[in-house]
Amino acid sequence: MAVNLNIPAQDTILPVDGIEIGVTEAGVRKANRRDLTVFRFAEGTSVAGVFTRNRFCAAPVLVCQDHLGKGTAIRAMVINTGNANAGTGESGLAAARATCDALAGLLGVASDQILPFSTGVILEPLPVDRIVAGLPAAIKALGPNNWFDAAHGIMTTDTLPKIVSRKVSIGGKTVTLTGISKGAGMIRPNMATMLGFLGTDAGIDQSLLTQVARDVADVSFNRITVDGDTSTNDSFIIAATGKSGVMVTSAEEPQYAELRDALKAVATELAQLIVRDAEGATKFMTIKVEGAGTQDEALKVAYAVAHSPLVKTAFYASDPNLGRILxxxxYAGIDDLDVSGVNLWLDDVHVAVNGGRNPDYQEADGQRVMKQAEILVRIGLGRGNVTETVYTCDFSHEYVTINADYRS
Amino acid sequence: MAVNLNIPAQDTILPVDGIEIGVTEAGVRKANRRDLTVFRFAEGTSVAGVFTRNRFCAAPVLVCQDHLGKGTAIRAMVINTGNANAGTGESGLAAARATCDALAGLLGVASDQILPFSTGVILEPLPVDRIVAGLPAAIKALGPNNWFDAAHGIMTTDTLPKIVSRKVSIGGKTVTLTGISKGAGMIRPNMATMLGFLGTDAGIDQSLLTQVARDVADVSFNRITVDGDTSTNDSFIIAATGKSGVMVTSAEEPQYAELRDALKAVATELAQLIVRDAEGATKFMTIKVEGAGTQDEALKVAYAVAHSPLVKTAFYASDPNLGRILxxxxYAGIDDLDVSGVNLWLDDVHVAVNGGRNPDYQEADGQRVMKQAEILVRIGLGRGNVTETVYTCDFSHEYVTINADYRS
Structure with missing residues (x-):
């Protein structure tokens, strides 16, 4: 029951010159399921990534960080679903490296030019033999028009594929950006999300791309939450092939900001798609905190509201029990908060004024907004000029059902 | 569906010499419901309290802090359910003070010798007229044997009353401790819980009691969580009448530690009763973190596990999907955590060793423990010698149902 999640028509998805994709069924956990995806990048592609801060980060995340840290050109990615290869210790690391070795051999590149990704159940051994056995079929399928297959190939509890594609003009030239994402639960990205891959035929220096990837993640995947659970496998990757002829070599060029902002727009849409397809979601909520003194306190308040099970269940019930937001x-952690400066709006309805109920507030107005599928919760703190926005969803019976049954 | 919540037989509840209680129906929110409770304390009673750190703390909490801060002898408490008098601004404060004024007049004491408490819906005006109108009936009912009625009188979404009573020997003399608590949702006390009242006929200096109340709250009500939502109204009160003849006047006396430990034991049991009756709970979980370097990091880990919706739903399903605990x-926030030092046990079953799956772990063993109604989750961090314990419950369909329907 995704919330206003639009899947674009397959023929509107633009290929990215320099990126080929192949998807196959490897039987990692279940049969008859596209669970293995390979990306191949043309020579000259810059690749940067942002990864989970979870200390129990998965083996493939450690290998990605190792390979990106070496500075060698990344030429391919391999992604499996069905198993997260997290909480698997040394043998998990060996399994991730073995996957890279096998793909490197088949593609004729070095093992440290491969980035591996896994998503699925934690604390179970990765069936590396099945993955390696599936690689030839994925390679055989490699082609520029398989973004849609890849969006399907990385799904786990997602009910719909998540894909965004657009053309933008950068420095007067046309550039393509296409990206996919996945994730529906264990979503409170900290530096990146479950899995997000964004490709562009713009070019950009490797060192600049690393900073751009962080900036992009900070306004997109780092601003969504479903259940407050930061995954062990969060990874967000940008690959810039340069095949469009656009090449950004300095942060001072106007094209730098143009490209960064275009990437931010696509990444934000991809991140929101995850919330729209969140486990059991029936509502899409934007939590906007205004008048904060610092970014930190704005985010503390936004996440406290976004994570509160009581707030989330009230939205599920369309019940304007709005004291729960106050x-x-x-309790968000602003120790010197003066509540008499706090205001609360639901869309255009002014619910609380100066820390108390607005005398003009009518419950019928709150009720009207609560029944919508998309709701803006706007909070004024009256402490400064900082604004932050976080995207989240409600908390339903279906969330409990999905997560009580996930492994069975 | 409370978890192993035993209600003691009414005739085993010991009155506390110097404390009288009266309960009545005031129709605060609903008719035919005992929703107004008055406690009267004998002259010479020491009273100390610990209150929520929620910045949107309720008007009665502010009034309690004001009255306790003045140092005048507290002679009575008045508690209503059905309305929290929180998020109500200046008019809420006036309503809480008006309640104190009315009770003070009826009892012949000063208004600042009264402590008011409210619990229920936030952001709605307190119907102070109905409360004041109910006071004479509550006073008429005052008597030493009404602790059971009070345990009922303070219930909201609680399914069962919560009461603990025992006799202990302090300095060779017999002392009585009887306490009640309430709360089932919006439970993650920060300095105290929803409502907890503990009476004893031991005596103790007012200044010492304030410190004892903090120490007691820190191992009892401050170690439970249902949903991570810190209430606006959390209040924990200890009243020590001195009528037993035991009088503690210095923290150096052996009786000080005896009394403090006896209070801790009763308060911990009262706090656990709240978790056992938590909204929708089917399991009672003890999260014990060992080998932490500091109390702060032990608590961070314990609460991260206790609050994770994914961990809580897995326990609800009796599914040993234990990677969610890792x-x-x-993500608990220990930035330099070396996961290779982490161990995990479910009761006696060693699930994870040195950060990975224990090779000897059999899923059938995990399954066996997960089916129990009471489960010990023991986590070894391998960083130091600090241990902390937190009590929580699982997360069920019923929790969503209760909180989606609470106001209707």
Whole structure:
């Protein structure tokens, strides 16, 4: 029951010159399921990534960080679903490296030019033999028009594929950006999300791309939450092939900001798609905190509201039990918060004024907004000029059902 | 569906010499419901309290802090359910003070000798007229044997009353401790819980009691969580009448530690009763973190596990999907955590060793423990000698149902 999640028509998805994709069924956990995806990048492609801060980060995340840290040109990615290869210790690391070795051999590149990704159940051994056995079929399928297959190939509890594609003009030249994402639960990215891959035929220096990837993640995947659970496998990758002829070599060039902003727009849309397809979601909520003194306190308040099970269940019920939002603001961790400066709006309805109920507030107005599928919760703190926005969803019976049954 | 919540037989509840209680129906929110409770303390009673740190703390909490801060002898408490008097601004404060004024007049004491408490819906005006109108009936009912009625009188979404009563020997003399608590949702006390009242006929200096109340709250009500939502109204009160003849006047006396430990034991049991009756709970989980370097990091890990919706739903399903616990440990916020030092046990079953799956772990063993109603989750961090314990429950369909319907 995804919330206003639009899947674009397959023929509107633009290939990215320099990127080929192949998807196959490797039977990692279940049969008859596209669970193995390979990306191949043309020579000259810059690749940068942002990864989970979870200390129990998965083996493939460690290998990605190792390979990106070496500075060798990344030429391919391999992604399996069905198993997260997390909480698997030394043998998990060996399994991730063995996957890279096998793909490197088949593609004729070095093992440290491969980035591996896994997503699925934690604390179970990766069936590396099945993955390696599936690689030839994935390679055989490599082609520029398989973004849609890849969006399907990386799904786990997602109900719909998540894909965004657009053309933008950078420095007067046309550039393509196409990206996919996945994730529906264990979503509270910290530096990146479950899995997000964004390709462009713009070119950009490797060193600049690393900073751009962080900036992009910070306004997109780092601003969504479903259940507050930061995954062990969060990874967000940008690959810039340069095949469009656009080449950004300095942060001072106007094209730098143009490209960064275009990437931010696509990544934000991809991140929101994850919330729209969140486990059991029936509502899409934008939590906007204004008038904060610092970014940190704006985010504390936004996440306290976004994570409160009581707030989330009230939205599920379309019940304007809005004192629960005030309670969450109050425990968010701003020790010197003066509640008499706090205001609360639901869309255009002014619910609380100066820390108390707005005398003009009518419950019928709150009720009207609560029944919508998309709701803006706007909070004024009255402490400064910082604004931050976080995207989240409600908390339903279906979330409990999905997560009580996920492995069975 | 409370978890092993035993209600003691009414005739085993010991009155506390110097404390009288009266309960009545005031129709605060609903008719035919005992929703107004008055406690009267004998002259010479020491009273100390610990209150929520929620910045949107309720008007009665502010009034309690004001009255306790003045140092005048507290002679009575008044508690209503059905309305929290929180998020109500200046008019809420006036309503709480008006309640104190009315009770003070009826009892012949000063208004600042009264402590008011409210619990229920946030952001709605307190119907102070109905409360004041109910006071004479509550006073008429005052008597030493009404602790059971009070345990009922303070219930909201609680399914069962919570009461603990025992006799202990302090300095060779017999002392009585009887306490009640309430709360089932919006439970993650920060300095105290929803409502907890503990009476004893031991005596103790007012200044010492304030410190004892903090120490007691820190091992009891401050170690439970249901949903991570810190309430606006959390209040924990200890009243020591001195009528037993035991009088503690210095922290150096052996009786000080005896009394403090007896209070801790009763308060911990009262706090656990709240978790056992948590909204929708089917399991009672003890999260014990060992080998932490500091209390702060032990608590971070314990609460990350206790609050994770994914961990809580897995326990609800009796599904040993235990990688979710590792993920929560990993995102708990210990930036330099070396996961190779982490161990995990479910009761006696050693699940993870040195950060990975224990080779000897059999899923059938995990399954066996997960089916129990009471489960010990023991986590070894391998960083030091600090141990902390937190009590929580699982997350069920019923929790969503209760909180999606609470106001209707």
């Amino acid at each position: 309670a969450a603001i109050g | 993920a929560a440990i990993g």
